[in-house]
Amino acid sequence: MIRKVIEELNGDELKITIHTEVRDFIINPTIILNDKDIIKIASKNYKVSRIISRPKNAVGNSIRSGIKQIGTWVVQIELETKKKNSIETPSKKEEEPQLKTKTKEKEETTIPTPPPRPRRRRPSTKKASTSRSIRDKMKNISNKTKESS
Numbered sequence: 001m002i003r004k005v006i007e008e009l010n011g012d013e014l015k016i017t018i019h020t021e022v023r024d025f026i027i028n029p030t031i032i033l034n035d036k037d038i039i040k041i042a043s044k045n046y047k048v049s050r051i052i053s054r055p056k057n058a059v060g061n062s063i064r065s066g067i068k069q070i071g072t073w074v075v076q077i078e079l080e081t082k083k084k085n086s087i088e089t090p091s092k093k094e095e096e097p098q099l100k101t102k103t104k105e106k107e108e109t110t111i112p113t114p115p116p117r118p119r120r121r122r123p124s125t126k127k128a129s130t131s132r133s134i135r136d137k138m139k140n141i142s143n144k145t146k147e148s149s
Contacts, residue, residue, distance in 0.1 A: 032060035
């Protein structure tokens with residue numbers, strides 16, 4: 001459904017532009033993006049604090065009136081700050097003996113598909129024509145004209 005996501009970072013604001021694809025068939029469900037979906041997309045890479053702005057129209061995969069295929073959201077993110085004064089000391093961990101485990105590799109089993117069956121010809125339900133063909137009729141007409149001349 002989502003074709004392209006463009007993320008632009010300006011300070012603590014993240015501008016997300018989403019392009020969606022129009023659904024091909026009526027059987028496909030109509031999906032409309034909401035703020036929860038945008039937060040889910042943005043939270044993969046950033047920590048979202050709030051949504052600043054959203055598009056005026058609904059954004060989704062339909063071409064009904066009021067639903068657009070492109071929308072832009074602006075969200076505020078929390079920037080991570082690292083303390084420069086703190087020095088990280090590596091902690092001493094007791095080394096645990098690693099147990100050797102045997103792992104069985106799963107063999108991929110594929111079920112062979114049978115070849116397609118040849119199509120059987122059904123017996124013809126058409127009856128033989130009782131009338132003569134056009135070629136025979138034309139031949140008789142030409143013969144009559146030859147005889148009469």
